[in-house]
Amino acid sequence: MLFLKKMNLNNLTLKQAKEGLKNKDFSSVELTKACLERIKATEPKLNAFVTVTEKDALEQAKIADKALSDAVELPLLGIPLAVKDNFSTKGIKTTASSKVLESYIPPFDSTVIKKIKEAGCVILGKTNMDAWAHGSSTETSDFGASKNPWNTKHLPGGSSGGSAASVAADQTIAAIGSETAGSIRQPASWCGVVGLKPTYGRVSRYGVIAMGSSLDSPGPITKTTEDSAIILEVLAGKDEMDATTSPKPVLKYSQKLKKDIKELKIGISNEYFIEGLDKEVEKNVKEAIKKLEKAGGKIENIKLFDPKYAIDVYTIIQRSEVSSNLARYDGIRYGNGRGAFADEAKRRIMFGTYALSSGYYDQYYNKAQQVRTVIINDFEKAFGKVDVIIAPTSPSLALPVGATKDAAMFGEIADVLVEPSSIAGLAGINIPVGFSNSGLPIGMQIIGPQFSEELVLSVAFEYEKITQTEQWRKLKPNL
Amino acid sequence: MKIDVSHIAKLANLPLSLEEKTKFEKQLEETIKYVEELGDVETKGIEPTSQVTGLENVTRKDLAGPSLTQDESLSNTKSAHNGMFKVNAIFEENES
Numbered sequence: 001m002l003f004l005k006k007m008n009l010n011n012l013t014l015k016q017a018k019e020g021l022k023n024k025d026f027s028s029v030e031l032t033k034a035c036l037e038r039i040k041a042t043e044p045k046l047n048a049f050v051t052v053t054e055k056d057a058l059e060q061a062k063i064a065d066k067a068l069s070d071a072v073e074l075p076l077l078g079i080p081l082a083v084k085d086n087f088s089t090k091g092i093k094t095t096a097s098s099k100v101l102e103s104y105i106p107p108f109d110s111t112v113i114k115k116i117k118e119a120g121c122v123i124l125g126k127t128n129m130d131a132w133a134h135g136s137s138t139e140t141s142d143f144g145a146s147k148n149p150w151n152t153k154h155l156p157g158g159s160s161g162g163s164a165a166s167v168a169a170d171q172t173i174a175a176i177g178s179e180t181a182g183s184i185r186q187p188a189s190w191c192g193v194v195g196l197k198p199t200y201g202r203v204s205r206y207g208v209i210a211m212g213s214s215l216d217s218p219g220p221i222t223k224t225t226e227d228s229a230i231i232l233e234v235l236a237g238k239d240e241m242d243a244t245t246s247p248k249p250v251l252k253y254s255q256k257l258k259k260d261i262k263e264l265k266i267g268i269s270n271e272y273f274i275e276g277l278d279k280e281v282e283k284n285v286k287e288a289i290k291k292l293e294k295a296g297g298k299i300e301n302i303k304l305f306d307p308k309y310a311i312d313v314y315t316i317i318q319r320s321e322v323s324s325n326l327a328r329y330d331g332i333r334y335g336n337g338r339g340a341f342a343d344e345a346k347r348r349i350m351f352g353t354y355a356l357s358s359g360y361y362d363q364y365y366n367k368a369q370q371v372r373t374v375i376i377n378d379f380e381k382a383f384g385k386v387d388v389i390i391a392p393t394s395p396s397l398a399l400p401v402g403a404t405k406d407a408a409m410f411g412e413i414a415d416v417l418v419e420p421s422s423i424a425g426l427a428g429i430n431i432p433v434g435f436s437n438s439g440l441p442i443g444m445q446i447i448g449p450q451f452s453e454e455l456v457l458s459v460a461f462e463y464e465k466i467t468q469t470e471q472w473r474k475l476k477p478n479l
Numbered sequence: 480m481k482i483d484v485s486h487i488a489k490l491a492n493l494p495l496s497l498e499e500k501t502k503f504e505k506q507l508e509e510t511i512k513y514v515e516e517l518g519d520v521e522t523k524g525i526e527p528t529s530q531v532t533g534l535e536n537v538t539r540k541d542l543a544g545p546s547l548t549q550d551e552s553l554s555n556t557k558s559a560h561n562g563m564f565k566v567n568a569i570f571e572e573n574e575s
Contacts, residue, residue, distance in 0.1 A: 103555075104555055105554065105555060107547055107551040107552070107554055107555075108547065200531055200532065201531075201532045201534070214529065214530055214531070240539050243534070243537040243539075244530065244532050244534065244537075246532060246534070308516070309516070309517060309519075309520055311513075311514075312513070312514040312516060312517040313517065315510065315513070315514050316514055316517075323491060327491075327492070330492075331557075332556065332558070332564055332566055333552075333555065333556055333564055334555030334556060335555070338492055338493055338494065339494045341493065343502075346493055346495070346499070346503065347503060347506055347507070347510075349491050349493060350484070350487050350488065350491055350493065350503055350507060351507055351510055351511075353487050353490050353491040354482060354487050354507065354511075357487070357490060364514070366527055367517055367518075367522060368514075368517065369527030369528055369529055370522035370525045370526070370527045370528075371517060371520050371522060372527070372528040373525050373526055373527060373528045374520060374522065374525060376528060376531065424531060425531030425532070450531070
């Protein structure tokens with residue numbers, strides 16, 4: 001493995017980095033330094049981070065190296081990770097990219113942070129996002145938009161845009177994001193990386209700055225499917241601090257990736273190849289589906305409930321939950337006062353307050369919760385016929401910087417293809433399938449029933465395997 | 480649909496400038512108009528879903544354990560007084 005020393009260590013996948021550390025090809029300090037140097041070199045162009053914790057990271061790397069030399073085995077020992085800035089980190093500023101929390105230093109760790117720390121990881125810093133995770137672009141961040149590493153005139157998507165950009169640019173080995181409806185899968189699609197949105201309740205929300213509490217799902221953003229499985233094993237599980245976490249056992253996802261997909265029934269729905277879908281996205285995703293068919297998958301055309309209604313359901317439910325969750329920011333115990341909210345948060349709080357206010361509850365909130373049932377039943381019916389559903393992740397390629405300005409519904413329209421599965425709390429993953437002629441990544445999502453992480457990861461893994469030698473996989477952003 | 484932005488802002492405890500009120504009024508009305516297509520979906524007799532986990536009556540043991548110290552709890556506030564949060568008065572003093 002001597003060649004590894006010659007290449008940039010920050011380019012490694014999580015699995016490669018783990019092997020290299022175990023074989024003593026390099027140390028965690030060397031690996032961490034490589035990431036920090038890449039961050040320094042590329043941040044002026046990308047703005048993927050709100051806070052870089054260089055000193056802490058090097059401290060953690062030293063501790064990890066000591067443990068490695070004592071032959072301690074932990075799933076993320078010595079591995080540098082970037083974490084979205086809505087995960088509470090004890091002693092490290094946690095802003096959710098909002099001025100309201102610009103100097104807030106949590107006195108506790110979120111469960112996700114506690115788990116990755118216990119797994120031995122090195123935290124490089126906190127990544128930029130849409131403020132309060134409200135958006136699909138990072139343009140609503142109070143600290144400036146992040147840029148897409150493949151073309152810095154374009155956006156990385158969001159809300160976990162900093163995490164996705166950071167992974168795509170090899171600033172980190174992997175990252176943690178969170179998805180309410182699209183916030184992992186969509187930026188992963190726009191940045192050409194793997195983004196897993198676990199089933200709602202698979203990963204604890206404790207200590208995550210709350211947005212839509214019936215929807216929020218933390219998950220990994222990685223360079224490969226296998227890396228995603230390794231991190232999910234660490235994150236998943238029942239948590240006493242979050243009553244919505246499931247007691248279902250956590251599987252050894254990374255050991256269960258190799259599965260025969262012969263006879264696997266793949267559902268394709270015309271409703272997800274919507275009008276206005278980018279032609280290159282459509283072509284690439286359809287070709288990708290054909291490759292899975294050639295590998296033995298059985299393609300079935302199914303009819304799904306029109307995803308356009310999911311936009312309405314999501315808009316009402318999410319904003320209602322936002323108006324309640326953001327009521328706690330009063331500037332008394334921590335953070336700045338309510339005048340410090342920027343436009344997008346104000347709009348969402350106002351709409352949610354309106355939808356929940358006396359006289360309108362039945363018309364909006366209750367109606368949306370009923371249609372939520374319709375969407376859940378529709379997926380249940382579909383999964384009676386097929387094992388997974390495959391569709392484009394985003395209807396467009398990464399949009400240019402400035403695309404979201406004063407577009408009150410921008411995020412929802414960009415997320416039309418990921419919102420239905422989020423509303424139903426399903427598992428889904430974005431995997432890259434190629435590039436547009438303009439050099440922007442194209443992603444495809446694989447959606448499965450609740451708690452089918454093992455299955456969606458296996459299908460994603462199979463796709464990676466059968467397309468391993470394709471030329472586009474060798475591309476790296478030119479930064 | 481005309482909405483009373485000042486009333487909503489008061490309910491939401493958001494200080495808004497006149498300019499913001501005009502802007503948000505228009506944007507809120509647009510959003511409301513957008514979601515009204517939901518009326519097309521037949522929902523007669525359909526139960527609303529408020530959670531997707533199927534878990535109910537989840538409890539944990541009611542045990543006392545270590546929690547944040549007073550100093551930790553106060554570490555982010557701008558207005559502490561004698562080890563407590565200082566807040567604006569809620570009741571006015573009765574003059575009579």
